[in-house]
Amino acid sequence: MALQSESETLLTPSEVASMFRVDPKTVTRWAKAGKLSSIRTLGGHRRYRESEVRRLLDGLPSPRVQTS
Amino acid sequence: MALQSESETLLTPSEVASMFRVDPKTVTRWAKAGKLSSIRTLGGHRRYRESEVRRLLDGLPSPRVQTS
DNA sequence: ATTAAATAGGGTAATTCGGGCG
């Protein structure tokens, strides 16, 4: 089976930033640090996988308060 | 002589744009800049090779026969 | 042949990149 890199919905830096309530620059730093995988346009701009972002948003390691 | 027995799937500008999450015009700019090879219809519209687009999407380097 | 959608052009805002600073 081939990789289905096409069917994956991609998000722009500003979109991810809005979802996390952070500056787009911060998202860029996460990508640099390898905390978030990114796809590059031919011009060098980053795109992020929606599924990964959503996974991080939903299933984030809770602040050790309650996980249910 | 290499026979093109394998049908090379061609993609429209909007299809490529969707894959990269960019505007179709941006794909056109990539073609103009030589970052992406394009095939022209008789009316002047551009078509792109799926194999090349996939290669670029996966972040693989230039079309190299040998990947050291 | 006619309609509707997509693309090619060109021009101008808006994002993003990268580095460095606080």
Added chain:
DNA sequence: GATGTCCGAATTACCCTATTTA
């Protein structure tokens, strides 16, 4: 160590109309 901001340069997005495609 992590985030936000300022800067300049580069890339991308949106506006229009005419032509091509389906």
